[in-house]
Amino acid sequence: MRLTRLFFILLAFNCHGQSPTDNEPTGRAIICLTYDDAIESQLYVAIPQLDSMGLKATFFLNSIRGSTEAFGIGEPSVLGWKKAAQNGHELGNHTLFHPCPTEIGWQKEIAIESYSMDKLLREIELTNQFLNVLEEKSKIRAYAFPCNNTIVGGQDYSNKLREKKIVSYARWGGPDKTIIYNFATLNPMKVPSWLVSKGTTLHELIDFAKAVKSKGKMGVYQFHGIGSPLFTVSPTVHRQFLEYLKSNQADYWVTTFSSAMDYVTSKWKK
Ligand SMILES: [Zn+2]
Numbered sequence: 001m002r003l004t005r006l007f008f009i010l011l012a013f014n015c016h017g018q019s020p021t022d023n024e025p026t027g028r029a030i031i032c033l034t035y036d037d038a039i040e041s042q043l044y045v046a047i048p049q050l051d052s053m054g055l056k057a058t059f060f061l062n063s064i065r066g067s068t069e070a071f072g073i074g075e076p077s078v079l080g081w082k083k084a085a086q087n088g089h090e091l092g093n094h095t096l097f098h099p100c101p102t103e104i105g106w107q108k109e110i111a112i113e114s115y116s117m118d119k120l121l122r123e124i125e126l127t128n129q130f131l132n133v134l135e136e137k138s139k140i141r142a143y144a145f146p147c148n149n150t151i152v153g154g155q156d157y158s159n160k161l162r163e164k165k166i167v168s169y170a171r172w173g174g175p176d177k178t179i180i181y182n183f184a185t186l187n188p189m190k191v192p193s194w195l196v197s198k199g200t201t202l203h204e205l206i207d208f209a210k211a212v213k214s215k216g217k218m219g220v221y222q223f224h225g226i227g228s229p230l231f232t233v234s235p236t237v238h239r240q241f242l243e244y245l246k247s248n249q250a251d252y253w254v255t256t257f258s259s260a261m262d263y264v265t266s267k268w269k270k
Contacts, residue, residue: 025253025263030218031209031245032257033057034171034193036094036144038064041228043080045235049226051087053246058257059084060094060144060171061131078134085135090256093127093141093167095120100147112152117160120152124166140168142258144222148173150190158189169261171220177208179216183264191261193220198231205233205241213251218260 033050035042038061050057064077085091099112099120108114115123124143132138143161150156150172161167167189174192194208205221212219224231226238245254253260 028249028251028253029209029213029216030260030263031212031252031254032193032218032220032260033223033254034060034092034144034220034257035223035226036060037098037224037230038062038077038081038094039225039228039230040077041226041235042223043077043084045228046223046226046238047080047084047087047089049235049239049242050089053242055242055246055254056088056090056256056259058090058092058142060092060142062094062098062127062146063096063130081134085137090142090258091131091135092171092257093124093131093143095146096123096127096130098146101149101151104147106147112146112149115152117153117155117157120157121160121164121166124161128166140165142261143167143170145170145172148195148222158187162189168258171222171257173222177211179212180218180220181216183217183267186264188261188265191220191257193222195222196224196231196233198233200233200237202237202240202244205237206244209245209252218264220257220260 033055035046035057038059042059046057059081061081064081065075066078068075081091097110099110099115100106102108102111102113106112128141131141150158158170158172161170169191170189171193172190173195177194178192180186180192196205208219208221223233226233227235245252
């Protein structure tokens, strides 16, 4: 009886005496939960759910409201995102003004077609500075392409981001439910993700995680609203999915996008 118990305790810890929640997947599939556009429901629904289960995620922020009309009262989004960063969530760069192509409905004046490469890169650098002020940490940030579009002025700018070392890694969209099979061929400036569409079910969310575990190595979820507009996923479905991941930590390493990519790129150096 005692030996059986000891066996299970040993299973739960690796040879360094660390629990499976530490900074290595140790045979588990890597799962990154990412959330775009600094949507309010992420602050009020997604983050409390994540925090209640001790899970860390990545939030790609574009411009947020900076002040209130009430004298001396902090803007909830400023306070909320600061707190999220303090709690170990990652704040990533999603540009300031979120330019996207006119062909998917963007107004001409704010569309990517109104940008030069130089203007876009300056905006991304500015967003790094804004996030560094918000989080009070100086670092090069991970990036997510607005609308998963990598083209400006007819050129793919993911290469420029790499050349100029403006961002550390970049998350892209890519084909639906793309699983990362091979770290050696993964472009860190175009990491594919699954854009989770409106009304996605718990079953679909779990199925993708299971497919990553059985066939591949890493899967990146791209969420938007959790209970509020924009590719809305129900708060109940989101919470149940987190519960599934939490209760299957022996199979999944749920971590921030940058932690996952630090791990992936560290493997290349060996
Ligand atoms: Zn976006």
